[in-house]
Structures are given as structure tokens and as C-alpha cells.
Amino acid sequence: MMDKDNEIGDILLVRGIITLAQLDDAVQIQRAGGKPIADVLLERGYVSRNELNQHISDLMKENLLSLLQPLFALKLVVSDFYYMCAEKFPGAAEFWIQMGNDEVRHYLYIGQIIEALYERPQLFAQAQPCAPQVVSRLISSVQNAHFRVKNEHLSAADALGFAHDFETGMLESGLFDLPATRDEEARKLIDILRDETQFHRQRIIDAATKNPER
Numbered sequence: 001m002m003d004k005d006n007e008i009g010d011i012l013l014v015r016g017i018i019t020l021a022q023l024d025d026a027v028q029i030q031r032a033g034g035k036p037i038a039d040v041l042l043e044r045g046y047v048s049r050n051e052l053n054q055h056i057s058d059l060m061k062e063n064l065l066s067l068l069q070p071l072f073a074l075k076l077v078v079s080d081f082y083y084m085c086a087e088k089f090p091g092a093a094e095f096w097i098q099m100g101n102d103e104v105r106h107y108l109y110i111g112q113i114i115e116a117l118y119e120r121p122q123l124f125a126q127a128q129p130c131a132p133q134v135v136s137r138l139i140s141s142v143q144n145a146h147f148r149v150k151n152e153h154l155s156a157a158d159a160l161g162f163a164h165d166f167e168t169g170m171l172e173s174g175l176f177d178l179p180a181t182r183d184e185e186a187r188k189l190i191d192i193l194r195d196e197t198q199f200h201r202q203r204i205i206d207a208a209t210k211n212p213e214r
Contacts, residue, residue, distance in 0.1 A: 012052075017051055078103045081149075157208060
């Protein structure tokens with residue numbers, strides 16, 4: 001049985017929409033015939049189409065929130081790193097402060113996307129899944145870099161290298177492909193997040209190339 005199928009059956013059971021006996025019956029039929037368990041539950045009359053659609057929507061929203069919400073923490077720790085670099089390397093303070101300000105703005109954008117998900121969940125669908133552990137690893141790497149740059153005798157070039165890794169990690173992990181949405185406002189914000197992260201990475205490359213000790 002597919003993981004999503006398992007989740008749908010489990011959530012209907014937990015919420016009291018179906019009984020354990022009904023779920024066991026549907027699972028047996030599903031295993032024998034290969035149909036999605038949602039279809040089996042409908043055919044057996046254990047759940048209505050409206051109930052099923054509502055709970056599938058709820059499940060999708062919960063899954064997306066479990067991935068979007070940790071991005072708050074990620075964006076904040078990245079902004080903290082950039083602000084710390086502005087203090088550590090005052091000759092390039094303007095560069096680092098602008099990067100930090102962008103990350104705070106991105107944090108607010110993610111909040112707006114989450115608001116849209118709550119208000120208009122029917123316009124969202126989960127695209128390529130990204131495990132929450134990916135975000136956790138990114139956060140840990142940023143925190144480690146923050147400690148090292150602040151407390152060790154690392155150069156501005158080292159800080160730029162860390163920053164390049166952060167921005168590349170956010171792009172390559174697919175964080176900005178998580179929500180597939182028909183919501184125009186959310187889609188625009190997601191595109192801005194991706195485009196500005198690509199711009200950040202290029203700014204870092206340009207800074208490192210022009211002045212390695214920046």
C-alpha cells in the first residue's frame with residue numbers, strides 16, 4: 001500500500017470517520033485488488049465523497065505545513081548568520097546586512113504562503129516531497145557555521161563559502177518546489193523566493209571572485 005494511502009486510512013480512523021474493522025476490511029480488499037484504499041472505502045460506503053475530499057485536503061495541508069513551518073526557523077538562522085557577518089566583517093557590512101534583510105523578508109513571505117494555505121487549501125497540492133530532516137540538516141549547518149565564524153579565526157572568504165553552501169542547499173533540496181498551487185499570490189511569492197535565492201548565490205559568487213577577503 002502506498003504511504004499516502006496509509007495516511008488517508010489512518011487519518012480517517014483517528015478522526016472517527018471509519019472504524020478499525022472497516023479499515024481492516026478495506027486494506028484486505030485493497031491488497032487483493034490493488035485499488036487505492038480511498039476508492040475501496042468509497043465503494044464499501046464507509047465514507048462519503050465529501051468526507052473523503054475534506055480529509056484528503058486536510059492531510060495535504062498538514063503535510064505541507066510540516067515542511068513550510070520549519071522554513072521559518074531556517075530563514076531566521078540564515079538572517080542571523082548574515083547579520084553576524086556584518087559585525088564580524090565591517091568592511092562589507094552593507095553587503096551582509098542586505099542579505100540578512102532579504103532573508104527576513106523571505107521569512108515574511110513564507111508566512112503569507114502559509115496564510116494562503118489555511119485560507120484557500122483547495123488551491124494547493126503537494127508537489128515533490130522534501131523530508132523535514134532536510135530542513136533540519138540545513139538549520140544545523142547554518143548554526144555550526146555561525147558558531148565557527150563568530151568564535152574562530154575564519155576569514156571573510158570562509159564566511160562567503162558557508163553562505164554559498166546555504167543558498168545552494170536551499171535551491172538543490174527543492175524547498176521552493178514543495179507547494180504546487182493555483183493560488184496566484186502564493187505562486188508569485190514562491191517564484192520570488194526561488195529567484196532571489198538564485199540571485200543571492202550569484203551575489204556571493206561575485207563577491208568571492210572580486211574580493212576573496214570581502
